[in-house]
Amino acid sequence: EAGVVQSPRYKIIEKKQPVAFWCNPISGHNTLYWYRQNLGQGPELLIRYENEEAVDDSQLPKDRFSAERLKGVDSTLKIQPAELGDSAVYLCASSLRGDNEQFFGPGTRLTVL
Amino acid sequence: QKEVEQNSGPLSVPEGAIASLNCTYSDRVSQSFFWYRQYSGKSPELIMSIYSNGDKEDGRFTAQLNKASQYVSLLIRDSQPSDSATYLCAVNLRTIGNQFYFGTGTSLTVIP
Numbered sequence: 001e002a003g004v005v006q007s008p009r010y011k012i013i014e015k016k017q018p019v020a021f022w023c024n025p026i027s028g029h030n031t032l033y034w035y036r037q038n039l040g041q042g043p044e045l046l047i048r049y050e051n052e053e054a055v056d057d058s059q060l061p062k063d064r065f066s067a068e069r070l071k072g073v074d075s076t077l078k079i080q081p082a083e084l085g086d087s088a089v090y091l092c093a094s095s096l097r098g099d100n101e102q103f104f105g106p107g108t109r110l111t112v113l
Numbered sequence: 114q115k116e117v118e119q120n121s122g123p124l125s126v127p128e129g130a131i132a133s134l135n136c137t138y139s140d141r142v143s144q145s146f147f148w149y150r151q152y153s154g155k156s157p158e159l160i161m162s163i164y165s166n167g168d169k170e171d172g173r174f175t176a177q178l179n180k181a182s183q184y185v186s187l188l189i190r191d192s193q194p195s196d197s198a199t200y201l202c203a204v205n206l207r208t209i210g211n212q213f214y215f216g217t218g219t220s221l222t223v224i225p
Contacts, residue, residue: 033213040121040217041218042117042201042217043201043215045213045214048212056212089156091156099145099205101147101159102147102159102203102213104156105156106156107156
C-alpha cells in the first residue's frame, strides 16, 4: 500500500512570491491534515478535511494561506504571498477517520529568502 | 498549561537500557493517544496508539496510559542506537474540536 505522497520535497522562494504544496493521501483515508513544523517543535495543525469539507481551519492564517481538497482525495495548500516566517516543513497526513492513527507524508521543506 | 507537554530532553541512555519517555495532557476527556518517532530531517512515523488505561506492548515498545492522572508514557526496552530520534506524543483533544495536538518532542540518544 502506497503511503502519503507530497510534492515538492524542497522549495526555495523569495518573500512575497506564491508557493503551492500538493498531497495525495493513502487510498481510502477520508481525513486529511496539513501541518506546519518548525525546527525543534511538534507539528502544528493548519487545516483538517473530512472528505472534501474543511472541518477545522482555525489555525490557518487565512490572509495568506488557502487550501482545497477537490473530490475529497488530493489536496493543495497555497501561500500567497510568502513571508520569511513561513520557512518550515509542511507535512500532510491522512487517517481513516478523524480520531484515528495518522500517517505522514515526507513533507515539503520551504525556505523563504 | 500547554495542551500536550513533554520534557524536551535530551535524554541519553546506554545501549541495552530502558528509555522512559513521558507526556502529560490537559483534556480529561481525551480518548486517543499516539507516539511517533521522528528522525532528523524525516517526517513523524507512528510507533503506537493507545486508547484504554493500562499498558500496551509491541515488541520492545510499551505504552502506558493513566487517564486519571492525564499521563501517557512510552518505554523502550533494550534500547538500540537506531532508537536515537525525537519522540512525539500526540493526543486527540475532544474538548478542543477533536483536534490532534502534538507535544514538542523528547530527543533521545542511545549511547553505544
